[in-house]
Amino acid sequence: xxxxxxxxxxxxxxxxxxxxxxxxxxxxxxxxxxxxxxxxxxxxxxxxxxxxxxxxxxxxxxxxxxxxxxxxxxxxxxxxxxxxxxxxxxxxxxxxxxxxxxxxxxxxxxxxxxxxxxxxxxxxxxxxxxxxxxxxxxxxxxxxxxxxxxxxxxxxxxxxxxxxxxxxxxxxxxxxxxxxxxxxxxxxxxxxxxxxxxxxxxxxxxxxxxxxxxxxxxxxxxxxxxxxxxxxxxxxxxxxxxxxxxxxxxxxxxxxxxxxxxxxxxxxxxxxxxxxxxxxxxxxxxxxxxxxxxxxxxxxxxxxxxxxxxxxxxxxxxxxxxxxxxxxxxxxxxxxxxxxxxxxxxxxxxxxxxxxxxxxxxxxxxxxxxxxxxxxxxxxxxxxxxxxxxxxxxxxxxxxxxxxxxxxxxxxxxxxxxxxxxxxxxxxxxxxxxxxxxxxxxxxxxxxxxxxxxxxxxxxxxxxxxxxxxxxxxxxxxxxxxxxxxxxxxxxxxxxxxxxxxxxxxxxxxxxxxxxxxxxxxxxxxxxxxxxxxxxxxxxxxxxxxxxxxxxxxxxxxxxxxxxxxxxxxxxxxxxxxxxxxxxxxxxxxxxxxxxxxxxxxxxxxxxxx
Numbered sequence: 001x002x003x004x005x006x007x008x009x010x011x012x013x014x015x016x017x018x019x020x021x022x023x024x025x026x027x028x029x030x031x032x033x034x035x036x037x038x039x040x041x042x043x044x045x046x047x048x049x050x051x052x053x054x055x056x057x058x059x060x061x062x063x064x065x066x067x068x069x070x071x072x073x074x075x076x077x078x079x080x081x082x083x084x085x086x087x088x089x090x091x092x093x094x095x096x097x098x099x100x101x102x103x104x105x106x107x108x109x110x111x112x113x114x115x116x117x118x119x120x121x122x123x124x125x126x127x128x129x130x131x132x133x134x135x136x137x138x139x140x141x142x143x144x145x146x147x148x149x150x151x152x153x154x155x156x157x158x159x160x161x162x163x164x165x166x167x168x169x170x171x172x173x174x175x176x177x178x179x180x181x182x183x184x185x186x187x188x189x190x191x192x193x194x195x196x197x198x199x200x201x202x203x204x205x206x207x208x209x210x211x212x213x214x215x216x217x218x219x220x221x222x223x224x225x226x227x228x229x230x231x232x233x234x235x236x237x238x239x240x241x242x243x244x245x246x247x248x249x250x251x252x253x254x255x256x257x258x259x260x261x262x263x264x265x266x267x268x269x270x271x272x273x274x275x276x277x278x279x280x281x282x283x284x285x286x287x288x289x290x291x292x293x294x295x296x297x298x299x300x301x302x303x304x305x306x307x308x309x310x311x312x313x314x315x316x317x318x319x320x321x322x323x324x325x326x327x328x329x330x331x332x333x334x335x336x337x338x339x340x341x342x343x344x345x346x347x348x349x350x351x352x353x354x355x356x357x358x359x360x361x362x363x364x365x366x367x368x369x370x371x372x373x374x375x376x377x378x379x380x381x382x383x384x385x386x387x388x389x390x391x392x393x394x395x396x397x398x399x400x401x402x403x404x405x406x407x408x409x410x411x412x413x414x415x416x417x418x419x420x421x422x423x424x425x426x427x428x429x430x431x432x433x434x435x436x437x438x439x440x441x442x443x444x445x446x447x448x449x450x451x452x453x454x455x456x457x458x459x460x461x462x463x464x465x466x467x468x469x470x471x472x473x474x475x476x477x478x479x480x481x482x483x484x485x486x487x488x489x490x491x492x493x494x495x496x497x498x499x500x501x502x503x504x505x506x507x508x509x510x511x512x513x514x515x516x517x518x519x520x521x522x523x524x525x526x527x528x529x530x531x532x533x534x535x536x537x538x539x540x541x542x543x544x545x546x547x548x549x550x551x552x553x554x555x556x557x558x559x560x561x562x563x564x565x566x567x568x569x570x571x572x573x574x575x576x577x578x579x580x581x582x583x584x585x586x587x588x589x590x591x592x593x594x595x596x597x598x599x600x601x602x603x604x605x606x607x608x609x610x
Contacts, residue, residue: 021080023104024079025076025079027107027110028080029072031111032071032072032075133485133486134485134486134488135486136487137479137482138482138490141470142228142458143457145250145457148454150445150450150452152449155388156332157388157448158332158333159256159334160323160337160389160390161335161337161394162336162391163220163221163336163394163396164188164342164394164395164396165217165339165395166342166398166401167185167369167417168399168416168417169207172184172185172188172205175204176204177202177206179414184357185369185417188370188374188417190374191419192419195419195422196419197420198427198433198463199433200430200432202432206418206433207415207416207417208394208415208418208436209416209435209471210415210416211438211480211483212229212480214436217338218274218279220416221396222251223437224394224441225444226246226283226441227438227441227442227457227460228249228438228490231483231484231487231490244278244495245279245282246493247282248493248494249283249493251284252284253280253284253286253334254283255445257284257285260332261331261332261334262331262333262334263280263285263286263336264286264289265287265290266290266336266337267290267309267315267337268340269308269338270292271290284334291310294310294318299314308340309340311341311348312350315339315340324383327383338396341365341368342366344400344401347361347362347366348365349368352368353365353368354371362401386422390422390423390447390448391420391422392419392444393419394417394440395417398416424446425446425447425449425464428466433469434471435463435472436460436470436471436479439462439463439469442456442458443460443464446462446464459483510536511537511602512533512534512602513531513603514533515529515530515532515588515590515602515603515604515605516605517606518530520576520608526573527576527586528571528574529571529590529607530569532567532569534568537594537600540594541594542595543592544592544593545593546574547587547590548587549587550579550582558579574586574588582609583609586608586609587604
């Protein structure tokens, strides 16, 4: 009996030790991750958090990943080592179970306190409540462009629409409506003051609110040009998994295409990310000139990559060439651009950037962007086509940089930068407007001289008119609350395919694997095949099968069960003699079968027998 008790005690000690250390690791990662999260994204909302947690890592700046590893994983490893040392020193002493209990209790208490604080700071309760309820606000106040009269002037104006990454009015000084003592975007301030930002007679900058569903780049680009939020049942940056991008919505691109415009999207990153390529090609048939296009056409060297693709200095050089090309055509044009150097964290410091602000890199990058945008606008204004061209400068959303705005006054309201240059119309009411980025949709058309019946499109209002915006009518808090809820109209327009294969793969709902075929072995008559890196089904695999055939009609189809190897891969040798030593291509498909008998295709490849 005594021997049994000793064995039982050892088992309990072992299990307790492993459990304690596992809880310590999870608690430490959780606490440091939450702290890093709030340090990295200032003014973080639950909407943004869901986006960041579900967005794919493709295209993410590697420095951010390294920062997370340093800030969160390294301390976790150190904590694990410290606890292991303490446990090792106390393991043979009395009270060891008490120590384990204390460690578990403290870890759980700290985790609970951290999660509770984060829950309250993010107002997660109201977010969850909103996600589970429907509102008719969008359904009631959405104006379908197909149902109102939209009339272009006889001579159509060109449009140059520049999304300025993370640019907000905050960066100006207090005197000019910003939140800083020193103005880090002086040129952009002048452009807004000398043109139109809907601030009325005031010289203080005014801009639009970035609402729920418009606080990241793809959401912002969609909202600016459609008048509705990108609030959908899947992560906004997973729109590239869809066959269509809000097929039921009529957007700025659709309207301009119907009016005969030539349209181009010029960006220095991969346009596929987040569904940007899908959106702009489906809604307006834009020619996409992105980072990949620049590589393929020799605009930049094949191995060139900085920051998120290529820097804004090159973007503006390419833009000059592109706009001259577009202006030489017989049709009006829309050139839409997106800058990237001012992306968080701290931006990209190019050779043009000043060191005016010392070690404050983000301020220097903002100042550099301000200068480059201003110089580009001045260049356009010197061209013959400028007389009939409207330029729109807008921040896509407020910054996600962790600390640049941490010291601003709590009462300061952050808005995206806005400037309408060389508009075809003047404002009817010269008073400061309260508006969102949804209002840019009809306002852009109005700036081109387009007459809009009722002065409203989507959830937006033509700011050149005297018509009230929705936020002027209902208040910003009410509108924000209502559009954060589900909408039957939005779901109908989005027409999402939640069973899209790529989306299911990203969400870990269907298995994936890597597949390799080796050279044909003439001496043995075998064609070796390996299936490895199987994910999303590892613990439920019953068997892995190969389907092999050479005839087009699959009349010689053979099924081959693969051998499970110790490293988790599966291996099979296709018996070529059983196919009559047929030379040429062998079609090979791999299928994983789970414990319930469900079959999933995880790969296909061609083997060659010569």
